[in-house]
Amino acid sequence: MADRSPHDPLAGIAFDRVPPAGAYGVTGEPGIVVSTAEEPFIALVAARNGFGASVAERLGRAFGGPGLDRPHAGFGSGSTVVGIGPGRFLVLSRAEADLPGTLRAVLGTEAAITGQSDAFVLFDLSGARVPDLLAKGAPVDLDPRVFPVGDAATTLVAHIGATLWRSGETGWRVLVARSFEASFTRFLLGAGAEYGLRLEGRG
């Protein structure tokens, strides 16, 4: 893939298309690597009145994490549970094709479950400069000292509604509504150009 101008990394790219894979911004070792992540099965869990704590605990046991009703991301093997509101969770899975069915078996009548696999695109951002990039768009303090691994926030990034969490020391994930994929990728490329950014192709 061709390297692009560091002065205008989006030159010549149609605004309504997801930009092609390649290296953007300053040349050399990229400060940020972006890919769309491999946890394609997503479901929303909404606890029924009074069952928030119980649902959180069951999700923690079945899919990983501390099982608390908090804005937090818990990690299991091939799954993630993210708190997005009181009694509201997004569950992501790499392999559970029938995620709503599995969740119904785990939660019974304690929660309403909605499949959301087609609703979101999951961006995987890695590199030491990711907090600097996200700081240009998110009105949340993402400094690693106050936003430890496992913290999550549902907020706006570049005026686009997003749920983001820190998945590792230099790894971050951002969940964005699918129709915003092109806009959000353009934000990443524009904001990340000064650090050097490599956009990987869709798997």
Place this chain on the structure above:
Amino acid sequence: MRIPCPYCGARDAHEFAYLGDATLTRPDPAAADAADRFHDYVYLRDNPAGRHQEWWYHANGCRQWLRLTRDTRTHAIEAAEPARRDATQADMPGAAS
């Protein structure tokens, strides 16, 4: 202004939508003076300088309604509690027991 959301933590006010006075009660539509009372309820607002209770909706966050106690002169926020309380929220900071 930053609003201390009981679930999300301190967030910028532009993530929220403002509704207004949180102390109003919907009048009884069967009362004899219902028309006057509804006119007051729907249209007439006090404009206090000082302590004010108000509804805010965290539209770009946890999507919950909050009842905020704010000083309209200084924007100092005294309390922020979830508008809806149930067992799922009992252990959240700011929630009344």
